[in-house]
Amino acid sequence: MLNLCDNPYLFTVAFCAALIRRQTTLLPQNRSPETLRRLAAEYPSSYLLHNHLHNPLSAPNEQHGQAGDLVDLADLAQVNLNQWRLQSSRATAIPEIERDFPAAIAFTSGSTGRPKAINKPWHTLVTSSLMNGACMLPPTGDLVHQLATVPPQHMWGLETGVLIPLFWPVCVADSRPLFPADLVKTLQALPAPRLLVSTPVHLRALVGSNLPLPPCSRILCATAPLAADLAIASEAATGGDLLEIYGCSEIGSTAFRRTASETLWRLIPGLSFQPQSAGAPPQIGGAHLTEVQVLQDRVEISPEGFTLLGRNEDMVNVGGKRGSLMQITQVLLDTPGIADAVVFMPEDAASRPAALVVAKDEPSSAAIQHYFVQHLDTVFLPRPLLFVERLPREATGKLHRAKVLELYHAALARTGKA
Amino acid sequence: MQTAAQHIIAQLLVDALNLEGVNAAEIEPDAPLFGGGLGLDSIDALEIALAISQKFGVQMQADDEQTRKAFATLASLTEFVETHKN
Structure with a gap:
């Protein structure tokens, strides 16, 4: 079952209903028609549940037939839960779910640029939810009222918005x-x-709005690195402490720190670093994980915790969505009218990837965008996307970051915005 | 043609969203902002709302039908800001 419900309650109902019927919930990375078509092809008996979105942007999207609408998927059965009258029934016994039942499959950009399926057996979700709740919820054990700004299709949203509330008083x-x-x-x-x-994007807008906030006992923030000053400002605005969570789709939530006052990360109890040879990428194990997982980041481990030393350079995170620069580059290269392209994170503005593009026959920006959103989520559309005569490739075809940045700044200067 | 007020909002969009290669004067007042030629998404909506609240003291709200209409075009966004600003 492809669960595209945007509404947290309907998502949870659909997830649990699927679980009881022993149907696996697929968590698409995005709503692009290409993603949905690919999933439907890979999982031929699947169907799609959605609730036709309270998203303010869905209306214009639907009107104009761009990415975000759900038309043109003729082969995929679709159910709009908003058109159903959902009735509560008297609760029956808590269902017994087999521990190895594949409850969910998450998808993330693999290092090859092809989306990678990550299986989440039921016991992994149960144990990680118990670990996460113990670590992330206020220690009083009281009923807490939670507001999540993250979509449930994202692992961070699934763990916090859907799973923790199933196991804890939330x-x-x-x-x-x-x-x-x-x-x-x-x-x-x-x-x-x-x-x-x-997430940092939402918190920045919230704190930047200067609106008075009601007190919050705790803020949890994940998906992208959070600046310490934003963590401090968020704590000041709400009176609660902010835990930043580090994680990845393979493991889920992995480590935490109070970013306003700490720099070291601590692993969530239940997870541990695996012994390994020097220089090898760090590996994390846990009794509930199906296998030992390699981290995307390099780390420095000390007795009190660990420091992140930087991300695997291909991976980018835009608004909580994880993408691969290689995959974005590939989509640009496949775009009609584009001869060559490089996609990178410029050092100054880390919020979105930028691109330098060599045109074959001057495709319009609109044509590039149109092709792009058919294949990848709009958030990954490089911005700025600058046209250049040619890329500074070495004889081997390699591109050096320094030279790419130099050309980028020159091209930016020509647009008069540098 | 943009009005003077529309041009101010158009420039705010270009600055807030880092829309290199887009000339503020060329944003059509009645063309859709989202799902249209500019390729904007929900993160952009958040950035726009933040910029508008900081510059004009106007808070956007999605559960408000007016906001939903405001994000339709440059013309409607400008009208929304003009109506609500202090």
């Missing part, structure tokens, strides 16, 4: 507000103690 707000004013209103409607689950 009551979840049935909406996923985008704008700060909506977020504040939803938080105000929740009784204390409040728990806010978010």
Whole structure:
């Protein structure tokens, strides 16, 4: 079952219903028609559940037939839960789910640029939820009221917005507000103690809005590195402590720190570094994991915790969505009218990837965008995307980052915006 | 043609979203902002809302029908800001 429900409650109902019927929930990385078509082809008996989105942007998308709408998937059975009258039934016994049942499959950009399927057996989700709740929830054990700004299809959103509430005394707000004013209103409607689950992008907008916030006992933030000053400002605005969580789709939440006052990360109890030879990439194990996992980052381990030394350079994270620069480059190279392209993270503005493109026959920006959103999520569309005469390739075809950046700055200067 | 007020908002969009290669004057007042030629997404909506709240003191709210309409085009966004600013 492809669960595209945007509404946290409907997502959870659909997830649990699928579980009881022993259907596996597929968690698509994005809603692009290409992604959905590919999943439907790979999992031929699948169907799609959605709730036709309260997302403010869905209306224009639907109107104009761009990425984000769900038309043109003729072979894929689709059910809109908003058109159903869901009725609560009297609860029956808590169902027994076999420990190895494949409850969910997450997808993430593999190092080859092809999306990689990550199996989540039921026992992994149960144990990780118990570990995560013990580590992330306020220690009082009281019922907390949670607002999550992250989509449930993302591992961070699934773990915090769907799974922790199934195992811990957490009551979840049935909406996923985008704008700060909506977020504040939803938080105000929740009784204390409040728990806010978010990302650096959302927190920056929230704190930047200068709206008065109701007190939150705790903020959890993940998906991309959080600046210490934003962590401090978030704590000041809510009066609660902020735990930043480091994780990846393969393991889920992995480590935590109080970013306002700590630099060292600690592994979530239940996870441990595996002994390994010097220089090898760090590996994490846990009794609930199906196999030992290699981290995407290099780390330096000390007795009190560890420091992250930087990401595997191909991986980028835009608004909580993980992409591969290689894959983005490949989509640009496949675009009609483009002869050569390089996609990279410029050092100054780390929020989005940028691209230098060599045109064959001057494709319009609109044509490039149109092709792109058919294949990848719009957030990965490089910005700026600058046209250049040629790329500074070595004889071997290699591109050196320094030379790419030099050309990038020159091209940027020509646009008058550097 | 953009009005003076629309041009201010168009320039704010280009600056807030780092839309290199887009000339603010060329954003059509009545063309769709999202799902259209600019290729904007929900992170952009958040950036736009932040920029507008900082520059004009106007808070956007998605559960408000007006906001949803405001994000349709440059013209509607400008009208929304003009109506709500202090």
